Amino acid sequence: MVPKGWEQNTLSGIVKEKISYGIVQAGPHIDDGVPYIKSSDVRGGINPNQLQRTSHDIHHKYRRSAVHPGDIVFSLRGNIGEAAIVPSELKEANLTQGTARISVSNEHDSLFHYYQVTSTSILNHVNALSKGSTFKEISLEELRKVRVLCPPLAEQKKIAQILSNWDQAIATTERLLDLAQQQKKALMQQLLTGKKRFPGFEGEWKAVKLGSIFSRVTTRNDGQSENVVTISGQQGLIRQDEYFNRTVASETLDNYFLLKKGQFAYNKSYSISYPMGAIKRLNRYDDGVVTTLYICFALAAKDKADSNFFEHYFESGLLNRGLTQIAHEGGRAHGLLNVKPADFFDLKVPLPVLAEQVKIAATLTSADQEIQALQSQLDGLKQEKKALMQQLLTGKRRVQCALDEAEA
Template sequence: MVPDGWSAQSVGEFCEFFNGNGFKASEWSTQGWPIIRIQNLNGSSDFNYFNGEVKDRWVVEPGDILFAWAGTKGVSFGAKRWSGPRGVLNQHIFRVEPKMKVNPDWLYFALIRVTECVENKAHGFKATLLHVQKSDIAEQVIPVPPLLEQNRIARILSTWDEAIATTEQLLANSEQQKKALMQQLLTGKKRLPGFEGEWFSAKMGDVFRRVTTKNDGQSANVVTISGKQGLIRQQEFFKKSIASEFLDGYFLIKKGQFAYNKSYSKGYPMGAVKRLNRYPEAVVTTLYICFEIADEKMASGDYLEHYFEAGFLNHGLSKVANEGGRAHGLLNVKPADFFSLSVSLPNLDEQKAIAKVIASAEKEVQELEKDLSLLQKQKKALMQQLLTGKRRVKVDEAERATA
């Protein structure tokens, strides 16, 4: 039901869509107009350029509303506000212009709702990778408020966008500071007060012992490795289990122990060494190398968790993987080679102090991530209420007088 004073209109009634141009690789240049592609809508500043004759309908100005009609659901598909330089539009993206007097900020928020509607109707192959026609967007019917209400709605939602952008910047700064701290403290370039003396290099096999305990029906908690999430249940990561029906041949690991997937496809990230933190116990396939601290008087698990997260083992991993056997495009790290790699360690007290400082920085990042997630959820709920008229805004007399 349309709220009082509002109208139900199709997007095509009050918007025009101008398609981008299919710039061929042979037309690319190193200077001229930046070509705005899908990847640039996702934040990439890597542009190809066009140095030929440009048609007006291709031109995109900062602040223009764009709609990617081919892309990945929830990532690259749908309405975007262009914040980059003046450029020319590539194919698979519409530039959106209102036909009548509407608030452009309200229009952008309304098109985000349209994006969700189109995505929700997708099924089968199109459920993730979307490729729609202009009519799929233009025929969407939405409730349209009077201009004064559009203005008010846009101001409210823009305030949330500003808060989200500020929090995103704070999060990016915090992540960068944590990264810099790890690079300095985990290499000894920066020492904490009260610590001195030489660091030492030790073989992984001297610091850790391998864990090869078979599951034997003790656990059905199958985890997978994620660069961002660490060791996480398959149901949480993949939204389903991809494990074998019988888990008795899997390795059983316990909280505080480490795991690394020794086999991965060439061209994909190498993954990461991760510590089991979420659960008391879990099982992983035999493709994993599992291990634990051999002597807690020599090494701190907290320190080494950060050491691995910072990627200091990756160079050695890459070397032994490329020197190892290859089959059908797979690279494989042999356990013997894995445990022959070296790690750099200060004395145990300094390890623990370093881990404590990094954990504090990590906590700040996590708090900002929570703040950002909350703001995004609140904005989404507010959009649902304001853009459907379930929650009406008040337009004061001063606004009416200046309209």
């Protein structure tokens, strides 16, 4: 249903130039050439400083797809539906074949229609129109026929302004979150290596073997638990059905290791964020069962070592150098490092006095809490913006300028 005073149109009906894709073969990068925008450049907004450049001859040949400030660039393949506004500092650029230019006419507001094409309803529609099994894309013909709601120009501008204010709040929170994360990383490197000490603590730290303060956990699950957990780099030890949306464990769990709350597990699978695997502590649940591919262990010397201190230490990546030395040749088969338990427990770790460990852990935990608070704030802003888009872009909620015009 079209709201009162609004019209329904197609994307091809709101543009001043035909919706087009760009250059088929951009050729080698030319330092003083013309910037061009690929699908991957659209993600998260266009950064002019990161764009590759094509020759002026190729740009002239494809002048039909030249873009200017205010144009919408829409990804046709790969990250289908991601879009961005060409920033004011990018005076002229071009596109590749995987992106399309939507150059909105003067009777419409470009920012408003940017929000429209990135709304959930239109993205779902675009994905439904996409073709291809492994590499999906939407054709220009289908994109041009996508229907959009068009309020009067003044209302378009007002809606765009409201949503832009939300974007600014989101961007500010993202910057604060990034700053807090960087500060915590720096703090970890200083506090967990002894480069920065708290007043009242002096003297050299001991270096001890992991096996002198931790004991290996090899308790088999004998029907005590059905809580299958896996290690996620971002979420720690988490239920498989929450992480994968399904359980990928064997039907019988009797041969799995049984882990208790507060105990640790080392996942030897490596990734970009965790090049030598990840060590996580079981915090969410009273118990959990894990694959025997993990090296599991518990704090044994509670009079000498603090569990929270070592949770932060393992997360810092400071153990990676030692892990690199014990990961045996040919040990990256099937995505797993070949780290033997005996070698793992022979690794040396720093051991300040217990009181200093507790102080360091409390400081880093406080930094974590600040990060979590900012992440929650960011998630809330994004969710609220999504709900607001659903209301404003469909006319379910009208803005003041529309009400003023209706009363006039």
